[in-house]
Amino acid sequence: GAWDDGMVESPVVWWDERVGRFGMVYTGYDWRGRPMEGYASMGRPHVGLAWSDDLIAWEKAGDRPIFSGSGLPGTPDQVGTAGPFVYVHDGQYFLYYFGTTEAGYEKGHKTMCLATSDDLTHWNRHPGNPIISPDAQFPWRNEAIWHPHVVASEGRFYCFFNVSGVHADHHEEFIGHAESDDLCTWTVRDDLAPLLVGSRTPGAWDATGRAGDPAVWRVGDYWWMAWYSWDGRSTQDGYAWTTHEAFPAGWQVWDENPVLRLGPAGSFDAWHAGKPHIIVYNQRWYHFYTAVDDQERRGIAVASGDLRA
Secondary structure, X not given: OOOOOOEEEEEXXXXXXXXXXXXXXXXXXXXXXXXXXXXXXXXXXXXXXXXXXXXXXXXXXXXXXXXXXXXXXXXXXXXXXXXXEEEEEOOEEXXXXXXXXXXXXXXXXXEEEEEEEOOOOOEEEOOOOOOEOOOOOOHHHOOEEEEEEEEEEOOEEEEEEEEEEEEOOEEEEEEEEXXXXXXXXXXXXXXXXOOEOOOOOOOOOOOOOOOEEEEEEEEOOEEEEEEEEEOOOOEEEEEXXXXXXXXXXXXXEOOOOOOEOOOOOOOOOOOEEEEEEXXXXXXXXXXXXXXXXXXXXEEXXXXXXXXXX
């Protein structure tokens, strides 16, 4: 009967200066029917919030989502809000997400939207929503916009996201980006897109060619991107990198991919281990992801390790 009794996924984590704790936003789905039957029984996606002191133990912020679909016919998030990303700027929270227009797992028309808040509780939808939409003029993003991730560099903002479309006569999901000076008005860089695609190599972890759910961070003179792909059955996470000089383009696929692999049979991440988000804290990296077991039950998990030089 809870708002997230169907599944939780797509974690995004940040250190919140105002609260003095780590915050996490994530997607939660309610059930559309019983018995629980994986994707087929999912209802509406909502955005949830949790807090932590150590990135391991998490407490949900109340028993309700912090942000949900508008319920208003004709709006881009009429039914649901999914794939959230929080960016904090000048004391204000910017919540980027993709809106859905039908009940079910990532169903209906999907566009990128924005809401702002001073307290993570009371939200104002941007009057220009959707801020990024599919566009038939550009085949690589002619169907859907998914999972945003926003970073800043040298006074400019960059929003990385994945799309559904066609590239090189292949229908899949690909990663691209948009740029902004004010966090509200975004210009998609179709001239550089797609930034990243899967290999389409038979038998490889990215055999389908998919590249999705980018998470981007900087270490010194290099930028890193975590992303997921799938082989037609299971998803796993890999990395890509580029130099600061070439950023936001020039991405090279890490030669040790996948860096996050499936768990053993019967484990909580035996089917999928993907949809990454990375945070670096106290010289350790924390790789949050969506874990799916053999029964299609979805949860949020983390892997961690010491930073390498």
